[in-house]
Amino acid sequence: MTETEFLGSYDPQDFARPSVTVDLVLMTVRAGKLAVLLQRRSDHPFKDQFALPGGFVGIDEGLDKAAERILLSKVGLPASGWLEQLYTFGAPARDPRMRIITVAYFALLPLEVLGSAQELRHDLELVSLDVPWSGELGGSVSAQAAEGAVLPLAFDHADILGTAVKRLRGKLDYSTIAFALLPELFTLRDLQDVHEAILGSTLNKPAFRRRMLDKNWIEGTGEREQGTSYRPAELYRLKQDQGD
């Protein structure tokens, strides 16, 4: 029987179907390190461990729309520019209770935004990531509490985080994602700090500046930063229509 024939006589009640969820990897840079917004679980399974915020996809709801709705309902943030589909995780036993396939999305948000989300919802916590050195990166990543202890992550969420970090590092150079972490006006040093935190390595200053200016993504404002105790740097802004 071909798929077409199958569907022709298909009764939706006939076959068990998986549930589909969206999980959100919401990352930022804090104190020079990547950090992610996690939700502390209050029930079994994985009670008291951390998990990515997520929720079920509605029967008439697109995946991107579901991600935006969940961002608002579970995290309290409005859809903020981009939210990018990352990967779909569907191992049969990834949730011990039932078959759940999850489509992971990720976004980069300014520290203040994730910080305020954390303050409003007691189940949310912004956790720093402990990522292996830039070059090789295995499948997964570990999270660490403020004290440096390793936090256990629920389900396969360490794998999801590892995939997100890889994707982020891969896209850093040829996309404008990093600017999502910066205010409208920023200095080239700010931008370099963000890149270094994401990559987990230091970059060459003149080369970095040349590269950024050559890409023609940003423009100088002529303004300078304020309140420094040394020479203030020029402020730049991302040019319009540099969405992606």
Added chain:
Amino acid sequence: MTETEFLGSYDPQDFARPSVTVDLVLMTVRAGKLAVLLQRRSDHPFKDQFALPGGFVGIDEGLDKAAERILLSKVGLPASGWLEQLYTFGAPARDPRMRIITVAYFALLPLEVLGSAQELRHDLELVSLDVPWSGELGGSVSAQAAEGAVLPLAFDHADILGTAVKRLRGKLDYSTIAFALLPELFTLRDLQDVHEAILGSTLNKPAFRRRMLDKNWIEGTGEREQGTSYRPAELYRLKQDQGD
């Protein structure tokens, strides 16, 4: 109610759930152009149009496993090395009959392999792709019959194909995917032809050779190709443990 609470009282029958399928983008290079294996639909909707081979994901079946099973059952090919998850398409109306979320997978296979699959199954056809020039590539791609006419693609499968071509081009340079199209022994010219077909542009010969040799993926065999009417080229092979 949090997700955790929700799941605690969750009865699987309570909510409508989407069906989940896997669709396969099986590509090769034929006559210097990308080609994809499509299935001619014999029923509505999209009767007589072409669609990617695909099938439902079993309730206890992982996504990768489902992709392999569908490769075997719908196309007649055993799991052949890699089959890579591409993207998940979940617009609510992408299938007019019911809500179906599809996880697209893609693989590159030698022309002979897809050719033999096509011969054994009358509903399958290997169709050349008409891809816009290498630089910009919109969301979708069109297929063309042998005569050059544009073939209509069912569902959102033109988008899926467009995504696959983009991914393929993006990975070409830093991965060993292209070797999946070549026999065990091949010449550097063969390899360059494959790259040029995928990219849709010509490449500089000395630069290409330098690049390939510097990557240290391949090794010369000392053997030369046979049956040419001119100087035969050296045969190379992909080194072991260059899986990805």
Added chain:
DNA sequence: GTAATAGTGTCTTTAAGACACTATGTA
């Protein structure tokens, strides 16, 4: 003035593009 960071000039290194050249097989 000093301190501290912004910002640049320039040398070296690496790799790609261009293009002509030499090498080596078949017929």
Added chain:
DNA sequence: TACATAGTGTCTTAAAGACACTATTAC
């Protein structure tokens, strides 16, 4: 021998890394 393609030498160009240097502001 002629021919056709394999394979290379080398010049130019572009861009990254290294590193020291100058510039500018607060104090």
